[in-house]
Amino acid sequence: GAGVSQSPSNKVTEKGKDVELRCDPISGHTALYWYRQSLGQGLEFLIYFQGNSAPDKSGLPSDRFSAERTGGSVSTLTIQRTQQEDSAVYLCASSHLPYRDTEAFFGQGTRLTVV
Amino acid sequence: ELKVEQNPLFLSMQEGKNYTIYCNYSTTSDRLYWYRQDPGKSLESLFVLLSNGAVKQEGRLMASLDTKARLSTLHITAAVHDLSATYFCAAGLSSGSARQLTFGSGTQLTVLP
Numbered sequence: 001g002a003g004v005s006q007s008p009s010n011k012v013t014e015k016g017k018d019v020e021l022r023c024d025p026i027s028g029h030t031a032l033y034w035y036r037q038s039l040g041q042g043l044e045f046l047i048y049f050q051g052n053s054a055p056d057k058s059g060l061p062s063d064r065f066s067a068e069r070t071g072g073s074v075s076t077l078t079i080q081r082t083q084q085e086d087s088a089v090y091l092c093a094s095s096h097l098p099y100r101d102t103e104a105f106f107g108q109g110t111r112l113t114v115v
Numbered sequence: 116e117l118k119v120e121q122n123p124l125f126l127s128m129q130e131g132k133n134y135t136i137y138c139n140y141s142t143t144s145d146r147l148y149w150y151r152q153d154p155g156k157s158l159e160s161l162f163v164l165l166s167n168g169a170v171k172q173e174g175r176l177m178a179s180l181d182t183k184a185r186l187s188t189l190h191i192t193a194a195v196h197d198l199s200a201t202y203f204c205a206a207g208l209s210s211g212s213a214r215q216l217t218f219g220s221g222t223q224l225t226v227l228p
Contacts, residue, residue: 033215042203042220043158056215091157103148104216106158 002026004107006092012113013082021077021110025094032075033093033104034067043091049075050097082114117142117208121219129227131193136222138187138204146207147187148216149178151200158203162189194226 005024013019025032034046045059049069060066064082069075079086089111093104118141128134138147146165150158162171164180164187171178175198177190187204201223205216 035218043205043218045215045217048215059215093158103160103163105160106150108157 004092004094004105006090006107006110008110009108010111010113012115015084015114016081018078018080019082019112021079021090021092021112023075023077023092023094023107025073025075025092026096026105027073029094029096029105030072031095031097031102031104032069033095034075034077035091035093036088037091037109038088046077046090079112082112084114087112087114117144117206117217119204119206119217119219121202121204121222123222124220125223125225127225127227128191128194130195133193134191136189136191136202136204136224138189138206138219140185140187140206140217142185142208143182144185144206144208146216147180148205148207149187149189150203150205152203152221153200161202191224196226196228199224199226 004026007022030051032049035043036046037043047060047067048056064080067077089109091106091109093106095102095104120139122137148163149161151161152158162178167182169180175192180187201221203218203221205218207216
């Protein structure tokens with residue numbers, strides 16, 4: 001597609017349920033990032049994938065969060081046993097590395113509400 | 116650990132006025148980005164700055180980078196209402212495979228008529 005696509009755009013879930021958020025990066029982009037943005041806050045880094053390298057998971061807030069990227073393309077962020085503090089907009093971005101002047105292009109985000 | 120600080124966090128300005136948003140980062144970075152975010156929308160890339168002294172301009176916005184001072188600025192000239200948005204800077208740190216971007220907290224700009 002022309003841009004980074006995320007689905008669903010909105011998700012309401014009950015506390016304790018598991019959710020899966022999907023990201024389709026721009027075709028050919030080797031780097032993929034997940035960020036979380038709470039209401040009125042900046043972006044919090046979650047995880048980074050680069051090609052076939054081991055992902056940088058240093059931003060994942062707890063072991064309830066996991067992500068995978070299949071075939072170097074689509075990525076899924078999974079949150080298990082959701083808590084109310086997980087409510088946020090989850091943003092995915094991709095970039096074309098290794099060129100230095102690359103920039104990250106963001107999707108529209110998934111707004112997650114845990115009730 | 117790379118830290119990025121923006122100031123001010125909130126900025127109200129009248130149309131036609133000039134102002135500057137500041138972005139400081141804590142360690143050596145080889146990339147500095149500015150993004151714009153409208154309410155309920157995702158982030159839109161504005162500028163990519165890659166070298167000391169880099170200056171880029173688009174319309175009423177001009178961004179610059181001083182790598183020695185670890186400072187980037189976003190200057191707004193003769194503001195108009197359409198510029199109201201939240202502006203984020205982000206620095207990139209290349210260490211091994213950890214090419215993550217670290218974002219500042221954002222500057223919420225409101226341009227008043």
